[in-house]
Amino acid sequence: MKYQLFFFLFSFSLLSQEIKSQKYYPFTDICNIESDYYDCEREVFEKEIVGLITPEIENDIIRKMIDNKASLTFAFVYGPNKPIREDIDIDFVNEELKIKIIQFLLQLQPYPSVENPEDILKAKRFEFVFLKNSDNKLIIASTELLKEMKYKSQLKFMIGPHPSECANSADLEGCVNKYFSNHIVKNFRYPNKALRKGIEGRVECKFYIDKSGMLIIQELSGPDKMLEDEAERILKKIPKFVNGTIKGIPVKFSLSIPITFKLD
Known part of the structure; x- marks a missing residue:
């Protein structure tokens, strides 16, 4: 019997096309619909990451691609009313973009929260797959495209649930x-x-x-x-x-x- 096991990745369109650079985390000021929160959060991060890419970084990423793709993965820990911890894990082919992403994460201020203070630590992990289009420009693969490619995540910085x-x-x-x-x-x-x-x-x-x-x-x-x-x-x-x-x-x-x- 055939079956499939995968981690969900969905795309989500924000209501506003113009999003100012975020200064708070979590993004509860923008992503306020619980059922779509992770999808919205991914889109905010994607926008911020794209804004950090210079022509030089873009060329370097394209040059270092393996099988015409490059996977960017980062994971971090935070807590209610606390900033993102400095021990951020990130893996990518371009060192300059890695540093920029870490700097962006560390400058985010904790968004005022009413969460249970007993829930001390939370962790998040995101993965973005860079491809190049017909014009030899970088794009971030959509959920639908990743499924068509049968892309398989390497599950960096996490251990999945298991028996x-x-x-x-x-x-x-x-x-x-x-x-x-x-x-x-x-x-x-x-x-x-x-x-x-x-x-x-x-x-x-x-x-x-x-x-x-x-x-x-x-x-x-x-x-x-x-x-x-x-x-x-x-x-x-x-x-x-x-x-x-x-x-x-x-x-x-x-x-x-x-x-x-x-x-x-």
Whole structure:
């Protein structure tokens, strides 16, 4: 049975086309819709990064591309009413842009927050993939383009959620993929009524693993509720995971797998 596991990346258009350079973090003054917050936050960072690129930096990035692309990844830690910590991790081919991004992050002021002070530390990680267009100019790949390219993140600066038996695996992502596949096969049960009615198809399962390692289902989308209910039953049998982390800080990870129901 085929399935897919990936981290979600979405594009999001800000309501205002003119965005002043940010001086606060988090960007709650602009990104105030909870369901779209991460998407909005990515777009703000993308705008800021593009504004830091000079012609010299652009030429250097293009010259150092591997397989016609260059991946920029950075991760940082912050807390309520506290600035971003100085121990920022960043990986990219151009040193000047790396320094500029770090300087931008460190100058951001903590946005006044009413969050629970017990929630001391939070971590964020962002990845942007640079490509060059037909005019040999830099662009940042859209979500749709990354999917078409079947781009695979290297998961720098983070450890994804995983079952305990994968903790010491040299290929963590491969081990997690195998775990999901084995779990689905082991617990799969075709609904009798769906069999009789000849109902088949694929159920897209969107869920997240929370900071404690629990799987929380967000959305099930399939051709029939009977298949969706079976997919939900299978997912709910998954034991608690080892939580995912960014720079050692527990974080929530969004995941997606399809479960296919096919009649022979």
